[in-house]
Amino acid sequence: MDNYAVEMTGITKIFGEGFKANDNVNLRVKRGDIHALVGENGAGKSTLMNILYGMYRPDSGYIKINSAEKTFHSPSEAISGGIGMVHQHFMLVETLSVLENIILGDEPAGFAGIIDYNTCRKRIKELAFVFRIDIDLDAKVGSLPVGIQQKIEILKILYRNAEILILDEPTAVLTPRETEGLFKTLKELRSEGKTIILISHKMSEVLSISDRITVLRRGKVTGDLHTADTGKSELGRLIVGEEIADLSVKVKTPFEDTILEVKNVSIKNDRKFLAIEDISFLVQSGEILGIAGVEGNGQTELIEALSGIREIDSGTVLLNGKRLQQNDVIAHIPADRHKHGIVKEYPLYMNILLGRESESGFSTPYHLKQKELINYTDNLIKEFDIRPADHGQLMGGLSGGNQQKAVAARELTKDTDLIIASHPTRGLDIKAAKFVHEALLSERRKGKAVVLVSTDLSELLMLSDRIAVMYNGTITGMFKAVQTDENEIGMYMTGMMAKDSKK
Amino acid sequence: MISVITSLLIGAIFIAAIGQNPLEVYLQLFSQTLGNTYGIGQVLFKATPLILTGLSVAIAFKAGLFNIGAEGQLNIGAFASAWVGFTFVTMPWYILIPLSILAGFIGGALWASIAGVLKAKFGSHEVINTIMLNFIALALVSYLVNNIYPVPATIHTPEISPNAWLQRFDVLTGIFKGSPFNLSFLIALAACLLMYYLLWKTPLGYQINTLGLNKGAAEYSKMNVKKLIMLSMALAGGFAGLGGLNFVNGYKHYLELGFSENAGYIGIAVALIARNNPWGIIIAAIFFGILEYGGLTINTLVPKEIITILQAIVILIMISINHFIAQSRYKKFNAGTANG
Structure with a gap:
């Protein structure tokens, strides 16, 4: 008998008109391993995990959990099947306590349907002790730092008896110190026999913590490696497909x-x-x-x-x-581009106008110079390599990297x-991040x-x-x-x- | 369009339920409204204030504000137009008519500005404030009509000077015989054109649109958000205030209490169905005009409430269809970008 916790074989997922988010992907995760799933934004990592987690149904291929074929039709089925996922954006209720958050949706009912806090408190304490997670169960979640909130998410899925934990970009929001703490916890989990799938695009982290690595690029597996046998340059090449x-x-x-x-x-x-x-x-x-x-x-x-x-x-x-x-x-490239940098409902060229609508090149007080604006946008598309190269494309339809390029294009060409x-470069893949870095250095x-x-x-x-x-x-x-x-x-x-x- | 047909079908069930033939009722409804120029004139007369209140709600909505106050703004604006008309009776028409239009616009704009300023300066919610201002506006107009400018044994103001009249089309052209359809319809169309140009062709309109779509982006690109809120509310009130011209200057030549017949509230539905598009607003207003006037024509067959039910069904179906379209778009969008 083999000892794989997860086997995904020949998984293909097609979105919309023929876009293959996953193309005949094979993923085998050994029980008790920390298995990293790496690749750029858009490589298909999240899609693959969402299939495993029951959010999407694959168009072909099958999944085995502990050698038994399984298909989950919803996350709740996946949870009862022993799989838990910590999402990039936490799903915690800030006004509730740690304890309340952990049991939310799975409250043990005691006498007359009243929540039996004592039993669950005892259980969570045991879990926290075993996995050395030190948290005050009565603190309000909103008052806790991000690193702790993440541990609450982990406790939440352990509380639901997960044997396989999926973590989606868990370090994106952490400080170096918090990252260290997280990795300690992950190693603790591994030593207790849990299986961990870590989604990431940070190579150094992946190399420092994982046992095995699967690399995805454009929906296909481009590498299946022992961490011990590989290094940054090989990994980088597999992720991007070329030397950077x-x-x-x-x-x-x-x-x-x-x-x-x-x-x-x-x-x-x-x-x-x-x-x-x-x-x-x-x-x-x-x-x-x-x-x-x-x-x-x-x-x-x-x-x-x-x-x-x-x-x-x-x-x-x-x-x-x-x-x-x-x-x-x-020139100001804001931290949160969705909230402050772009208007999703506008086409690209109207986003280029944002904050610049009073410039005499683009308008008089009574009229917008649409033709000039579109010409200007077309030039920026070329200069900043924004894709698709279409000034009429709705901003919401662009990938994160291209949205950010558009914001950079608008801001860096201001007269200042x-x-x-x-x-x-938050949330950007390696190539787009490098592009933004180069643009800043050039300024x-x-x-x-x-x-x-x-x-x-x-x-x-x-x-x-x-x-x-x-x-x-x-x-x-x-x-x-x-x-x-x-x-x-x-x-x-x-x-x-x-x-x-x-x- | 689907929603209109669906609501007619559902309406048919109600009509059948009270023992009338739906086909016969609908036939009468449409032949009486669209089958002759008198009917068409009546429909367009009913549609005129709805276009303006629809614009009022729509422009506020574009700025991310919910103007429930078109009813109050309409009443204040109408009174202002009437007051100019019965006060400056000696003025020639080429001064008095522009002045009446201006008075309507400014009256509505000032009234709406109360809510606009409260929103911009103190952040108090415009929905509550405009609703409250509606009550105050109606009471205020009622007080002015009954106590300050009373005409004994009536509930209307003195008549305005003939120089302030906006002529009826049947007088001018001979068609639409007998219907009160008048020149203020052209003012409504001009307002649509103005709204279109403002919102889609000027930097100011761009700022208003941006504010409505993403307030954070408006702030970060250093737009004067407070000014935009006050301005959008004032414009909204101005449009609604012009709605009074139709009745006061175009039809009865005095302001009568209750003249507005909830046009301010129906304007919300008009804007909603037209998705705030000025050209769509004309069509939606005409559609509601058909239902309004058509309700009167089928009164002998079914109670007028049937029409009210139809209106409500159209709105409900419209909202759910909008939601449905938005959702399926969202799904498609997600499918296209869901990845890594």
Whole structure:
């Protein structure tokens, strides 16, 4: 008897008019393994897992769980079959306690249908003990950090007796430290005999934690590897299908002018508390200033203030030596493109107009210059390689990478010296991310000043000239990118260390 | 179209249930409304204020606002038009008519602006506020008519100067004989054209559309959201306020309490069915015009409530069809992009 927990054989799934999201995919996961499923956005990872989880039905192929053929028709069937999934976006009720969230939908009824909290509390405590997950069961979920919320999700599926756990991009939202904690838990789960399928597109993580790796590209399996026998370059080639050239070499630009000067600035958040307290820094022409930090430490407020959306409480911000005005033109790639960067219902060219509708090239006060706008968009499509190359395509129909390229195209071609980019590559595949990185570097070469906010430290280290670390509304450290590393920055991010910011 | 046919079929069941022949009723309904120029005139007369209140709801909706207040705005605007008409009686028509139109627009716009300013400055919800303002508007107009400008033994204002009249088409052209169909219909059409141009051809319209579709994107691209909210509400009120011209300047030549016959509320349905498209609004308003006037013509066969039921069914089916289309589109979209 073989010891596979999951065998998916010859899985094909066709969407719409002949688009093969999965094309004759085979996946075998050994019991007790951490098995990584890697590939770019759109490679078919989620589709495959949704088939396993009973959300989609395959057009052909079959699935065996523990050597027995199974077809799940819904997630709830999959759950009772011992499969649990932690989604990228957590499905927790923030106003309920940890305990209530875990038992939600599976509440043990005691006398007269009243929930028997004692029994389930005991059970969850046992689970938490076995898997060394340390959580206060009575805390409200909304008040807990993301890393803990994720562990609640894991407990939730363990509570439902899952033997096979699927985690969809679990580290996308975590800090380096939280990622470490997650990996500890995953190893703990493995040692207790659970089988884990990890969906990811971060190669270094996959290499550090998994036992085996299956690579998907454009719906097909391009590699089935023992982690021990492979490395970054092979994996990268299998994922992308070609070698990825390194980013253009970064050399110090010859510019010296100060573009942005922030002096003793404090900013209040929506609840009228100080989110930023007395911070100062400069950004020069031809420089990328990286801003590192765990999300929610004031970065959002800082960016909104710099881009003229939020008022400054005290202090001064100078742009090219003049006090920043609300209507100053600033290029801004927002962190959440769906919420702030695009209008899904508009065609591409009308998204290019967003924030630029008053530019004389695009309109008079009484009329939009549609023809000029469309010509302009067609040029951007070429320059930024936006696909499909159709200015009339609805924005909502573009892939995430192409939406982001469109946002970058719109913002980077504005007439301004200051560029603010917030998580510009979040959720993008390797190629699209590289494209955005190149675009930012090219603006830097032209002498623009760039403020880059990201939680991805490797991205910051790669692109920035200097890195400011934010913690609790202040800058706890300022480093030259070449003289620091992830560990050092990580310590400043969590407030464990702080020093006076140096220029 | 499907919804219209389906609702006629369901309506037929009701008609049959009260013992009448549905075919006969429908035949009468359509022949009386569309079969002669008098009927057509009546339908277009009924449709005129509905076009304007439909536009009112639609433009607010485009900005992401739900204007339930067209009824109140219509009444205030109508009173303003009437007041100009019976106050400046000596003015020549080429001043008095533009002035009446302007008064209607400004009256409605100011009234709607109360809700617009409250929304923009304090974030208080426009749905509640416009509903409340409807009650106040109706009471206010009633007070003005009964106490300030009373005409003994009536519930209407003094007559407006003949110089403020918007002529009836039967007087002008000889067709639509006997129907009160008048020049204000052209004002309604012009308003549609204005709305179309504003929303699809100007930077301001682009901003309003953006606000309605994605407020976050509007804020992040530094649009003046508060100004846009107030402006959209004012425009919405202005359109509704023009709706009074049809009755006051085009038909009776005075404002009579209750003249609006819920046109403000039916405007919501008109906008909904037309999916806020100005050309669709003309068609939807005419359709409701048919039901409104047609209800009167079949009164001898079935109770007028049948028409009300038909209207309600059309709206219900329309909403569910919209939902259904949106859902199947969403599914298709998901299928196309669901991946990695």
